[in-house]
Amino acid sequence: MNLHKKKLEEISQDGSFKRQTNRFTVPFGQGKGELPIESGRYRLLWSAACPWAHRAVIVRRILGLEDAISLGTASPMRPAIGRVDWEFSLDDGNKDPVLGTQYVSEVYLNADPEYSGRPTVPVMVDIKKKKAVNNDYFKLTNYFETVWSPFHKENAPDLYPEHLRNEIDELNDKIFHDVNNGVYKCGFAQSQEAYEESFDQLFSRLDELEERLSEQRFLHGGFITDSDVRLYTTLARFDAAYYNGFNTNLNLLREMPNLWAYARDLYQTPGFGDTTDFDAIKRHYHLSITINPDSTDSRILPKGPDLSLWNTPHDREKVSGRDEKYLI
Structure with missing residues (x-):
């Protein structure tokens, strides 16, 4: 094999x-x-x-x-x-x-x-x-x-409400191609042209999401959905891994105010932050094997970023509140 x-x-x-x-x-x-x-x-x-x-x-x-x-x-x-x-x-x-x-x-x-x-x-x-x-x-x-x-546990939230599934699926597709997989297309590109095309798509989509989150707390309103889960896992790795490891270095997450506050909002929600292991993330992307299993290059584990900032107040409840039906 x-x-x-x-x-x-x-x-x-x-x-x-x-x-x-x-x-x-x-x-x-x-x-x-x-x-x-x-x-x-x-x-x-x-x-x-x-x-x-x-x-x-x-x-x-x-x-x-x-x-x-x-x-x-x-x-x-x-x-x-x-x-x-x-x-x-x-x-x-x-x-x-x-x-x-x-x-x-x-x-x-x-x-x-x-x-x-x-x-x-x-x-x-x-x-x-x-x-x-x-x-x-x-x-x-x-x-x-x-x-x-x-x-499901009693009173589990509906992360994929039937009346929103088409909208969720449509946004998930965009998030996948331009953001979730977009950082990999930047990091694994082996031509300047392919890298820059993926780079531009990534940050164009992040700009759109930054604007979207200026008027609502989560991607589909005042409650968490499957789309938020999918975006979060990329945002959680952005500054710690992708920014320097995959050359996605136009902006740090913390330089995009709505996305940064939104990511902290999710991180401080049960199920998100308590399953996020920044040490594992940093070790994998900076010390472990990615595309070439035969590489013997020496690697350095970056000391930053300051992870304590993930626990700072986010004030996202002031944007559109949270729908109690979908409270997590």
């Missing part, structure tokens, strides 16, 4: 980064051919460094799915094994205590022995079979918010 080769295939001829498609996308649900909704059947694998995995963990926490879906945590430091992978080196014996696996790639190969893509997190794993069943990070939070509702 040459995961290094697969990673390089994500760089187009023009030097732009094209993220690989997800391999395991069978939806969760009660329909024929869908993955059954069963408490205790699945384990969610993540790393605290990864923004795609982080948003699934935020939603799991907010909705109270922790008893229904267990959590396995891979190290933010990728193993130096000649390929891109995730390792359970934080656990005793360097193995996930439930699955008994050392690397995330194992559950992918258990599901498909011919799998040659990067093993990504988040991934939902059938515990008994030790097989990856869904790594569709784009839709996973939506499954948690809808078909997993029988296992």
